[in-house]
Amino acid sequence: xxxxxxxxxxxxxxxxxxxxxxxxxxxxxxxxxxxxxxxxxxxxxxxxxxxxxxxxxxxxxxxxxxxxxxxxxxxxxxxxxxxxxxxxxxxxxxxxxxxxxxxxxxxxxxxxxxxxxxxxxxxxxxxxxxxxxxxxxxxxxxxxxxxxxxxxxxxxxxxxxxxxxxxxxxxxxxxxxxxxxxxxxxxxxxxxxxxxxxxxxxxxxxxxxxxxxxxxxxxxxxxxxxxxxxxxxxxxxxxxxxxxxxxxxxxxxxxxxxxxxxxxxxxxxxxxxxxxxxxxxxxxxxxxxxxxxx
Amino acid sequence: xxxxxxxxxxxxxxxxxxxxxxxxxxxxxxxxxxxxxxxxxxxxxxxxxxxxxxxxxxxxxxxxxxxxxxxxxxxxxxxxxxxxxxxxxxxxxxxxxxxxxxxxxxxxxxxxxxxxxxxxxxxxxxxxxxxxxxxxxxxxxxxxxxxxxxxxxxxxxxxxxxxxxxxxxxxxxxxxxxxxxxxxxxxxxxxxxxxxxxxxxxxxxxxxxxxxxxxxxxxxxxxxxxxxxxxxxxxxxxx
Numbered sequence: 001x002x003x004x005x006x007x008x009x010x011x012x013x014x015x016x017x018x019x020x021x022x023x024x025x026x027x028x029x030x031x032x033x034x035x036x037x038x039x040x041x042x043x044x045x046x047x048x049x050x051x052x053x054x055x056x057x058x059x060x061x062x063x064x065x066x067x068x069x070x071x072x073x074x075x076x077x078x079x080x081x082x083x084x085x086x087x088x089x090x091x092x093x094x095x096x097x098x099x100x101x102x103x104x105x106x107x108x109x110x111x112x113x114x115x116x117x118x119x120x121x122x123x124x125x126x127x128x129x130x131x132x133x134x135x136x137x138x139x140x141x142x143x144x145x146x147x148x149x150x151x152x153x154x155x156x157x158x159x160x161x162x163x164x165x166x167x168x169x170x171x172x173x174x175x176x177x178x179x180x181x182x183x184x185x186x187x188x189x190x191x192x193x194x195x196x197x198x199x200x201x202x203x204x205x206x207x208x209x210x211x212x213x214x215x216x217x218x219x220x221x222x223x224x225x226x227x228x229x230x231x232x233x234x235x236x237x238x239x240x241x242x243x244x245x246x247x248x249x250x251x252x253x254x255x256x257x258x259x260x261x262x263x264x265x266x267x268x269x270x271x272x273x274x275x276x277x278x279x280x281x282x283x284x285x286x287x288x289x290x291x292x293x294x
Numbered sequence: 295x296x297x298x299x300x301x302x303x304x305x306x307x308x309x310x311x312x313x314x315x316x317x318x319x320x321x322x323x324x325x326x327x328x329x330x331x332x333x334x335x336x337x338x339x340x341x342x343x344x345x346x347x348x349x350x351x352x353x354x355x356x357x358x359x360x361x362x363x364x365x366x367x368x369x370x371x372x373x374x375x376x377x378x379x380x381x382x383x384x385x386x387x388x389x390x391x392x393x394x395x396x397x398x399x400x401x402x403x404x405x406x407x408x409x410x411x412x413x414x415x416x417x418x419x420x421x422x423x424x425x426x427x428x429x430x431x432x433x434x435x436x437x438x439x440x441x442x443x444x445x446x447x448x449x450x451x452x453x454x455x456x457x458x459x460x461x462x463x464x465x466x467x468x469x470x471x472x473x474x475x476x477x478x479x480x481x482x483x484x485x486x487x488x489x490x491x492x493x494x495x496x497x498x499x500x501x502x503x504x505x506x507x508x509x510x511x512x513x514x515x516x517x518x519x520x521x522x523x524x525x526x527x528x529x530x531x532x533x
Contacts, residue, residue, distance in 0.1 A: 058320065058345060069305065073313035077467075081317055085464050093322055166509035196345030198320075227345040231316055234485060243502050245493035250511065252486065253519035256359065256526065260349035263361040264482040265312050269397045273311045274303030276400050277370050 056195020057096050059187045060124040061215060064208025065133045066233050067200035068126055072137045074200070075122045079147045098122055098147060099190050119148045123191065125183045127215070129172070129207045131156035153183050161206025165247040168210020169254070176211070177218055184219065196227030199259075203251045204235035204244035213254035220258040230259045234266040314467060315363040318474030319348070323429050323460030328444040330437040351458045352425045352478045357529040362481040364391050365474045366399045371467070379470040381430075381438035388428070388473045389442045395421030395481040408447035422533035423448055423479035427458045432471035435461040443475075450533050480530045490523055 062071035078097050082090055098120035122141065126134045126149060134156045141148045155176060161168040188194050197219055201212035212230075219228055232251070235244045255262050353359045366387050369377065387399055394403045406418050428443055440459050449456035466472040497503065497516060506516070 056346070070309045070312050073306075073309040074316055077310070077313045077317040078321070081321055081464075081466060084466075084468075096322070097320075164505055164509060166506040166511035166515075170510035196349075198316075198345070227349045229345055229348060231312075233312070234482075237485070237488060243496075243505075245489050245496060246502070246506065246516070248489050249486075249493050249523050250516075250519050252526075253522040256356065256522060259359060260345075261353045261361050261478075262359050263316075263363055263476065264485075265315070265363060266397070266485060267308065270308035270311050271303055272398050272400075273368050274307040276368065276398075277307065277311075278303060 056193045057099075057123055057191035058195050059184065059191065059197050060097075060122070061184065061197060061199045061219075062124060062126045062128075062137070063199060063201040063212040063215060064128055064205055065130075066202035066205070067208045067212065068128055068133050068137045070231070070233065071124060071126070071200045072140050075124065075141065075147055076144060079120075079144070083146075094120055095192070096195070101148075119144075119146060121150050122147055123187055124149060124153065125180070125187055126154040127156070127176075127180065127207075127211065129157050129160045129168075129211075131158070153187060155179055155183060161210055163204075163206045163241045163243060163247065165206060165210035165213075165243075165250045168206040168212075169214045169250075170210075172207075172211050173214030173218075177214075180215055181218060181222055185222075188223075194226065196229065196260075197223070198229050198231060200231045201251075202233040202235070203248040204233075204241045205247060209247045209251040213251050213258075216255055216258040227260050228258060229261045229263065230255055231263050231265065233270075234264050234268075236267045236271075240267075311368065312363075314368075315365045315474060318365055318429055318431070318466055318472065319363065319427070319476045321429075321431075321462065321464075321466070323431070323462045326436060326459050326461050328440040328457050328459050330439050347458070348427065348476065351427060351455065352476065354425075355529070357526050358424055358478060360478065360482040360486075360526065360530070362397060362477050362479055363474070364388065364397045364477065365472065366391065367469060367472065368399060374468045374470075379432070381434060381471060384471060384473050385438065385440055385442055388475060389445070389448075392423060392426065392443070392475065392477055392479065393420050393448065394418075395479065395484075397481075408445055421480045422450060422530075423456070423477050424450065424453055424533065425456050425458075426475055426477040426479070427460065429474045429476075430459065430461045430471070431464060431466040431474070432469060433463075433465075435463060435471065438471075480533065483527055483530050486523055487527060490520060490527075493520060 060071055060074070062068045075097065082094050082097075085093055101118055101121050126137055128134050134154045138149050138151055138154070157172075161172060184197075199212060199216055199219075201208035203209050216228060216230060219226070232255070235241065235248065241247065252262070352361060366384055367377070367379070387402065390402050390404060390406070391397065391399060393408060394406055396402070403418060406420055408420055426443065426448075428440055430438055430440065438461075440457070443459075444457040446456070466474075493516075497513075497520075503513065503516075506512075
């Protein structure tokens, strides 16, 4: 196994670089048309469908409990939204986030309907210290019947990071580097055109924050020209974890080096929006009830 | 907390909100001019190459890479069919959310004007943005006038192309129209500042430092991390 990957990886890296180089050239060619004043390269406007037919594929890395849960929710949303597109556009857009399952692929043994076997597979790598979170995400996806995760793209251990950023970054990071990069490489290799990575994590804990920051660094080393975006959940200020101030700042400071863009999503505000959801829902239910009685 | 006898939101509810914001950005969209009208104009209609453009348009400097996601409207699916949507009001709201530095569309401070500072606006400070990407999805998304979001007073003068607009005719989340924005702005700075204050307090008390030292993050490591976060705040403060 080790010998195998040792031979396989350098070849893949060159191959991937060529792909990336092609992708970049393609983008650069059309860029001058964007500058005001440069009118020489303007092309005929095309229909929306032609313009968006081939978005670059995104490989998602879900880290820690929060990252895995938000990630599963993201693929669920994407899957539903892709179905809202006209049938002729769906396949092209789906390719950006999902890949077609292989017939010979090992099906994970998580219980679920066998009809989901041929469902599209999320271009995702799932990482957590505790297997139960990863298993829950796999099960949840499979239950939808519309999409699923690849059970071979997961990495889990039997111990937690104890909400210690340093433990997640230094101690576990070095230990899992090879395995993580191997999983990500397999997923990236499955893309015709790789558009970049999205890493999903929380900032307060040990695994998503500490190991997540390590994985971002490792991906930056391994894929220097790829776009790397981080979706980070900012903790409640009242405190979920006693050392969250340390963990959050260590994560932020580390990602400043590796990430191309750090989207910070505050739990406090997500909470407020959800509360508003419930409020509106309750109001509409109440008025339905009143109408029915009237 | 209980509201009308309904329980507090679960993490599942909150994750769904976060996923919806992110999907609103990641799904394909074509470029257009802020004023609307896809034909004509340099580069209009060129597809947004997903993540690559996000990083090129929004994050040109190493120290200013903090992004905020916003989406409007936000409402349960059950309420969508009873709601009328209008692009002008949606985009006005999107702009005010950006200006007040909130991701909540309820309880907006409508009195705050671009460019106001603490002395003029009674303690309220307008949030500045470096650059923003706006994704319009749904009916007439190709023509809706997004110029309020392109107001030069929202951005520093040196920002080369502050607003990128993408559009798609496909409805999002069942909404007749929906605006999602990803903005490089000062929104995340106050929380970072508060987190720093808390971290300094804990460090000065020597709290839990030994647990980090055991795994290779010593006092110097903390010092460096805090310093870099201070640098980020300083970079955003000069906008």
